[in-house]
Amino acid sequence: MAAANYLPSEDQFLCSICLDVFTDPVSTPCGHNFCKNCITEHWDTSYRCQCPLCKETFTIRPDLRVNTLLTEMVAQFRQSAQQKASSSSLQQQVSKPGEVPCDVCTGTKLKALKSCLVCLASYCEIHLEPHLTASRLKRHQLMDPVENLEDRMCTKHDKPLELFCKTDQTCVCMLCHVSDHKTHDVVPLKEEYEGKKAELGKTEAEIQQMIQKRQLKIQEIKHSVDLSEKDADREIAEGVQVFTALKESVERGLNELIKMIEEKQKTTQKQAEGFIKELEQEISELKKRSTEVKQLSHSEDHLHLLQSVQSLKAPLLSKDWTGVSVHPPSLQGTVVRAVSQLEETLNKEMKELLAVSELKRVQQYAVDVTLDPDTAHPKLILSDDGKQVKYGDVKKNLPNNPKRFCHHTFVLAKQSFSSGKFYFEVQVKGKTDWDLGVARESINRKGNITLSPQDGFWTIWLRNGNEYEALTGPPVSRSLKSQPQKVGVFVDYEEGLVSFYDVDAAALIYSFTGCSFTEKLFPFFSPCNNDDGKNSAPLIISPVRVK
Known part of the structure; x- marks a missing residue:
C-alpha cells in the first residue's frame, strides 16, 4: 500500500551526465544508473573505465544492459508529465465568463479562436484545424470570435449579411440585393466598414x-x-x-x-x-x-484781662472765601x-x-520693458541694455522706417500688450520735462503729433520742473505734494484703465478710466529736450521693488 502511494520525483529519473530524463537507462556494477548512450560515450572518451558518480574503477569494461524496471518507471513518469501538461494547457484554454466558447466542444467548453460566417459557428484551437487545412473549408470567411452569429444572417433568405444598402442604411445579403434592393446603392460590407471606420476616426x-x-x-x-x-x-x-x-x-x-x-x-x-x-x-x-478768647473771658483778674485784650485785637484772617469755589473741568464736547x-x-x-x-497690488503685475531702437527719434540716445533714454544734440543718420518717430523725441518699448494687466516704473529724478504713458500700435509716427486718448496716447507729462498734467484732451493739471522721483504706470486692458503713481510717496497721480482698447498697447517715453543742460538726465526703466 505504501508503494502504491509513492510518487517519485523528477530528480530520480534524471541522468547525471546529460541531466535529462533517462533514455534506455542502464546500471553499472556499482549500482548507479545512466542513459546507455551517455555512459558509453563517456567511457569511449576516457582513458579509464570509471563510474562518473562514485569514481569506482573497473578493470574490464562492464557489459551494460538496459534496466527494464527503470525503463518502465521512466515511461510511466513521461506519460504522467504529459497528462499534467495537457491538463494545464486545457485549463488555460477553457472558456471564461465574457469569452466566446467553442460551439463544437462537448463537456468543458474551450475558448474560441475564430468564428466562421459560413458555418455560423465558433471554434477552439483544436476544432479550428479543419478550416485551416481542408481546401473546401479554407474558402470560408473567418473572423475574431463573436457571439450571436445568427444576427449576422439574413432572416429572410438565411444568407450571410455581406452587403450594405446605403439607401436604406442597413445590412443585406446577396439575394436581398437582387430583389428588394435591386435599384439601391449597395456596396460590399467591407467598403462601407472602411468608410464608417474613417468617419469614426x-x-x-x-x-x-x-x-x-x-x-x-x-x-x-x-x-x-x-x-x-x-x-x-x-x-x-x-x-x-x-x-x-x-x-x-x-x-x-x-x-x-x-x-x-x-x-x-x-x-x-x-x-x-x-x-x-x-x-x-x-x-x-x-x-x-x-x-484764647474763651480763657480770657473767664478770667477774674481785671488787670490781666485788660492787658491781654490788647493782644487779641490783632486782625483776624482777611481772605474772603465767599467768591472762592472749585469748578469741575468743562468736558462737554471733549469726546x-x-x-x-x-x-x-x-x-x-x-x-x-x-x-x-493699491501700489503693492498693481506692482504684482510688473513686466520687463526695454526700449525699441527702431522707434526712437534720431536725436535720442538709448543705452545698450535698452533701459535708459536721453536727448542728444546730434541727429543720427538712421533709416526712416515706418515705426520710427521723425518729428517728436518719442520712443516706444519693444514689448506690447493686448490683454490682462501690466505695470512698469520709470525713474524721472533730476528732470524738468518728460512724457510717460502708453500708446496704441496704429498711432501717427510722422509729422506733428497730439498726445491725447483720441489720438491713441494715454500719457502724463512734467513741464518747467513743477507743472504736472494729464493729457486727457484738454490737459488736467495735477497739484502734487512732492515731486516724484519715480513714476509707476499700470494698465488694466479689459477694465480700460491707465493709472500713474508716485512710487516713493505711494500716491496716485492720475487715472484714465473708461478707456476702450482694441489694439496692442506699447509703453511710451519721451525725455524731452535738454533745455540747455537743465533736463539732461535720462529716463531710466527701473526694476520694480514692492514697497
Missing part, C-alpha cells in the same frame, strides 16, 4: 479635440481659481494690515482722550486740595484764637472733538494706507 479625433479643449478650460478655470485665491489672500493680508493700523490709531486716540480727561481732573483735584489745605490752616488758627479729530486722522491714514496697498 474623424469623430474620435474631434472628440479628443473637444476633450483637450475642455481639459485646457479646466486648467484655465483652476488657474483662475488659483489667481483668485492668491488675490484673496493678498487682499486679506492687506486688509488686516490696514485695519490693524486703523485700530491702533483708534486706540491711540482713546488713550489720548482718557489721558487728557484724567489730566484735567487731576488739575481740578490739585486746586481743590490747595484750597482745602489753606482753609484747614485758617480753621486751625481760628480755633486757637477762640480758645465729540476727539472723535472728529480721530476721524480726520483716520481718513488721512486710511488714504495713505490704501494708496500703499
Whole structure:
C-alpha cells in the first residue's frame, strides 16, 4: 500500500551526465544508473573505465544492459508529465465568463479562436484545424470570435449579411440585393466598414479635440481659481494690515482722550486740595484764637484781662472765601472733538494706507520693458541694455522706417500688450520735462503729433520742473505734494484703465478710466529736450521693488 502511494520525483529519473530524463537507462556494477548512450560515450572518451558518480574503477569494461524496471518507471513518469501538461494547457484554454466558447466542444467548453460566417459557428484551437487545412473549408470567411452569429444572417433568405444598402442604411445579403434592393446603392460590407471606420476616426479625433479643449478650460478655470485665491489672500493680508493700523490709531486716540480727561481732573483735584489745605490752616488758627478768647473771658483778674485784650485785637484772617469755589473741568464736547479729530486722522491714514496697498497690488503685475531702437527719434540716445533714454544734440543718420518717430523725441518699448494687466516704473529724478504713458500700435509716427486718448496716447507729462498734467484732451493739471522721483504706470486692458503713481510717496497721480482698447498697447517715453543742460538726465526703466 505504501508503494502504491509513492510518487517519485523528477530528480530520480534524471541522468547525471546529460541531466535529462533517462533514455534506455542502464546500471553499472556499482549500482548507479545512466542513459546507455551517455555512459558509453563517456567511457569511449576516457582513458579509464570509471563510474562518473562514485569514481569506482573497473578493470574490464562492464557489459551494460538496459534496466527494464527503470525503463518502465521512466515511461510511466513521461506519460504522467504529459497528462499534467495537457491538463494545464486545457485549463488555460477553457472558456471564461465574457469569452466566446467553442460551439463544437462537448463537456468543458474551450475558448474560441475564430468564428466562421459560413458555418455560423465558433471554434477552439483544436476544432479550428479543419478550416485551416481542408481546401473546401479554407474558402470560408473567418473572423475574431463573436457571439450571436445568427444576427449576422439574413432572416429572410438565411444568407450571410455581406452587403450594405446605403439607401436604406442597413445590412443585406446577396439575394436581398437582387430583389428588394435591386435599384439601391449597395456596396460590399467591407467598403462601407472602411468608410464608417474613417468617419469614426474623424469623430474620435474631434472628440479628443473637444476633450483637450475642455481639459485646457479646466486648467484655465483652476488657474483662475488659483489667481483668485492668491488675490484673496493678498487682499486679506492687506486688509488686516490696514485695519490693524486703523485700530491702533483708534486706540491711540482713546488713550489720548482718557489721558487728557484724567489730566484735567487731576488739575481740578490739585486746586481743590490747595484750597482745602489753606482753609484747614485758617480753621486751625481760628480755633486757637477762640480758645484764647474763651480763657480770657473767664478770667477774674481785671488787670490781666485788660492787658491781654490788647493782644487779641490783632486782625483776624482777611481772605474772603465767599467768591472762592472749585469748578469741575468743562468736558462737554471733549469726546465729540476727539472723535472728529480721530476721524480726520483716520481718513488721512486710511488714504495713505490704501494708496500703499493699491501700489503693492498693481506692482504684482510688473513686466520687463526695454526700449525699441527702431522707434526712437534720431536725436535720442538709448543705452545698450535698452533701459535708459536721453536727448542728444546730434541727429543720427538712421533709416526712416515706418515705426520710427521723425518729428517728436518719442520712443516706444519693444514689448506690447493686448490683454490682462501690466505695470512698469520709470525713474524721472533730476528732470524738468518728460512724457510717460502708453500708446496704441496704429498711432501717427510722422509729422506733428497730439498726445491725447483720441489720438491713441494715454500719457502724463512734467513741464518747467513743477507743472504736472494729464493729457486727457484738454490737459488736467495735477497739484502734487512732492515731486516724484519715480513714476509707476499700470494698465488694466479689459477694465480700460491707465493709472500713474508716485512710487516713493505711494500716491496716485492720475487715472484714465473708461478707456476702450482694441489694439496692442506699447509703453511710451519721451525725455524731452535738454533745455540747455537743465533736463539732461535720462529716463531710466527701473526694476520694480514692492514697497
